[in-house]
Amino acid sequence: MRVLVCLKQVVDVTQIRVDSSTGQLILSGIPRKISDFDKNALEEAVKIKEKFGGEVVAVTVTSEDAKSTLREALAIGADKAYMIYDSALENSDITVTTFVLAEAIKKLGNFDLILCGEATIDGYSGQVGPRLAEILGIPVITYARKIEIENGSVTVERSLEDSTEVVRSKTPVLITVVREINEPRIPSLMAIMKASKKELNVWSLEDLGIPKEKVGLQGSVIKILEVKAPKVERKGIKIEGETPEEIADKLVKALMQEGVIGR
Amino acid sequence: MGEEHSGVWVFSERKELMLELLGKGREIADKLNLELVALLLGYNAKEEAEELVKYGADKVLLVENSMFERMHVEPYLNAVYNLAFHYKPEIILIGSTRRGKELASRLAAKLGVGAVSDAFKIEVNEEGKLVLTRIVYSGNAVATEICETKPKIVTVPPRTFEKLEPTERKGQIVQVEVKVEEPKTEIVEIRPIEVSRTPIEEAKVIVCGGRGIQSKDDFKMLEELAQLLGGQVGNTRPIAEDRKWFTEWVGLSGKKVKPKLYIGCGISGMIQHVAGMRDSKIVVAINKDPEAPIFQVADYIIVEDLYKVVPALIETLRKTLS
Numbered sequence: 001m002r003v004l005v006c007l008k009q010v011v012d013v014t015q016i017r018v019d020s021s022t023g024q025l026i027l028s029g030i031p032r033k034i035s036d037f038d039k040n041a042l043e044e045a046v047k048i049k050e051k052f053g054g055e056v057v058a059v060t061v062t063s064e065d066a067k068s069t070l071r072e073a074l075a076i077g078a079d080k081a082y083m084i085y086d087s088a089l090e091n092s093d094i095t096v097t098t099f100v101l102a103e104a105i106k107k108l109g110n111f112d113l114i115l116c117g118e119a120t121i122d123g124y125s126g127q128v129g130p131r132l133a134e135i136l137g138i139p140v141i142t143y144a145r146k147i148e149i150e151n152g153s154v155t156v157e158r159s160l161e162d163s164t165e166v167v168r169s170k171t172p173v174l175i176t177v178v179r180e181i182n183e184p185r186i187p188s189l190m191a192i193m194k195a196s197k198k199e200l201n202v203w204s205l206e207d208l209g210i211p212k213e214k215v216g217l218q219g220s221v222i223k224i225l226e227v228k229a230p231k232v233e234r235k236g237i238k239i240e241g242e243t244p245e246e247i248a249d250k251l252v253k254a255l256m257q258e259g260v261i262g263r
Numbered sequence: 264m265g266e267e268h269s270g271v272w273v274f275s276e277r278k279e280l281m282l283e284l285l286g287k288g289r290e291i292a293d294k295l296n297l298e299l300v301a302l303l304l305g306y307n308a309k310e311e312a313e314e315l316v317k318y319g320a321d322k323v324l325l326v327e328n329s330m331f332e333r334m335h336v337e338p339y340l341n342a343v344y345n346l347a348f349h350y351k352p353e354i355i356l357i358g359s360t361r362r363g364k365e366l367a368s369r370l371a372a373k374l375g376v377g378a379v380s381d382a383f384k385i386e387v388n389e390e391g392k393l394v395l396t397r398i399v400y401s402g403n404a405v406a407t408e409i410c411e412t413k414p415k416i417v418t419v420p421p422r423t424f425e426k427l428e429p430t431e432r433k434g435q436i437v438q439v440e441v442k443v444e445e446p447k448t449e450i451v452e453i454r455p456i457e458v459s460r461t462p463i464e465e466a467k468v469i470v471c472g473g474r475g476i477q478s479k480d481d482f483k484m485l486e487e488l489a490q491l492l493g494g495q496v497g498n499t500r501p502i503a504e505d506r507k508w509f510t511e512w513v514g515l516s517g518k519k520v521k522p523k524l525y526i527g528c529g530i531s532g533m534i535q536h537v538a539g540m541r542d543s544k545i546v547v548a549i550n551k552d553p554e555a556p557i558f559q560v561a562d563y564i565i566v567e568d569l570y571k572v573v574p575a576l577i578e579t580l581r582k583t584l585s
Contacts, residue, residue, distance in 0.1 A: 013401040013534065025404050095377055121401045125380040127368040134372035139447040142365045155451065160361050166452040180504060221377035225407045227399060234546060235562040244575035247565060251547065252579050254563060260524040260545050261492055262584060
């Protein structure tokens with residue numbers, strides 16, 4: 001099996017701070033990491049390799065250096081990593097990112113499986129996987145929580161709102177995974193050391209023959225007008241008392257006044 | 264694309280969501296002076312088509328095929344793509360279920376256009392452009408965006424917009440034939456998730472438990488509180504995924520709720536959870552830890568052990584409400 005995993009380096013969203021005077025997010029200096037569900041995709045790819053043999057290739061498209069993130073992917077078990085890195089990619093939308101990713105994959109050759117996370121924790125659009133499959137002209141199965149492989153075909157359990165759907169497809173196929181699919185491993189010290197010797201390739205847009213005008217802000221069709229912390233307008237009233245009963249009593253009275261409980 | 268694009272299209276495989284999209288679609292279509300078109304892919308669906316007109320559609324494009332009896336994205340994609348390619352709408356609103364999101368993304372790629380996922384606010388600005396607002400950074404921020412392609416695709420989560428009151432109005436039902444290809448993937452089985460209660464999104468009161476709840480059995484206490492308030496119990500993602508006590512959760516990646524009363528018990532208030540309950544009318548938070556971030560989004564703050572407060576609350580409510 002030759003398995004490709006698409007990864008995105010994202011900011012650790014739990015560490016984002018907000019400038020309270022402007023409502024702007026403070027993103028500089030915040031640690032970067034592999035986006036959560038992408039890590040599940042990577043874990044699944046490594047598990048598949050451990051079972052069936054073959055190779056796991058990790059690829060990312062990025063406007064900032066993501067080498068340490070890719071090193072982590074190599075430590076988790078990817079055999080090779082490709083960083084499509086160009087500062088011109090800054091402010092690229094999904095259309096652009098997916099296009100660049102597709103060009104890179106075409107250059108990397110054929111894969112039996114392409115795995116992606118269901119969405120990334122920053123943009124959370126969930127578009128990259130299905131779009132990529134469409135561009136590459138291969139079938140796609142989204143929201144996988146279990147993948148079984150047998151003789152050139154995959155059987156996948158999809159996690160949908162109202163049902164679990166079991167879908168079968170021939171390979172090559174692109175699958176997007178949900179967090180429930182596995183628990184990503186924490187690489188051992190040995191694995192981390194080994195990873196430093198693995199192949200980490202850096203390609204520029206030029207290497208893919210993509211002109212700079214086709215990427216970044218000018219290549220994008222989605223224009224972001226504003227990104228701001230959501231306004232929270234809450235009362236923030238502290239309810240205190242000597243005993244739990246007193247607290248309960250005060251709260252019930254307050255909620256009745258709000259008209260959210262009682263008759 | 265230089266050709267004329269016109270019309271606001273709406274589609275969801277879920278009827279209720281389709282009606283909500285028609286509600287918002289009507290407003291957009293009126294502002295932009297466009298026709299509102301509902302795409303109905305189904306089988307024996309004439310009656311439903313007439314209903315869509317009552318809920319605001321100027322026109323219903325009806326495609327009937329036995330393949331549409333259940334939602335398999337591939338034939339749906341086939342049909343919607345062919346229709347969009349032929350009739351050239353300006354805006355396509357698609358219901359943001361997981362199937363709907365896949366459909367929208369693939370459609371966008373096939374048409375070579377932009378798509379905006381999970382817009383919870385859609386406005387038309389002075390220049391007649393569609394301004395879309397969505398949650399980013401796992402709930403830490405909201406982004407307002409404009410999509411510059413025609414058509415532009417927007418997915419809309421359930422219960423975001425209101426459906427209209429049905430009225431007797433004139434609308435056109437156009438039956439169209441679309442060639443549907445054999446799908447590349449095969450649905451082997453569909454196992455419905457049993458829901459023994461009303462969906463949590465519909466609950467007026469939600470008592471939600473987090474990591475502060477020590478055992479699954481203790482949820483009975485929350486259940487009791489919820490019942491007294493005529494509501495339902497919810498939980499956070501770690502309770503579902505790490506402890507595996509439940510299969511659903513309230514949060515950005517789970518159920519988005521907006522009850523009139525939300526009571527968080529032993530919930531720290533991770534941003535992903537907050538993004539799923541932020542629209543609640545009144546938020547009560549009970550947590551021992553005075554630093555818990557949930558308090559920043561709460562109307563009523565109780566820094567106390569939930570194992571003391573919740574039983575007291577149950578007792579008080581029994582007396583008050585009886």
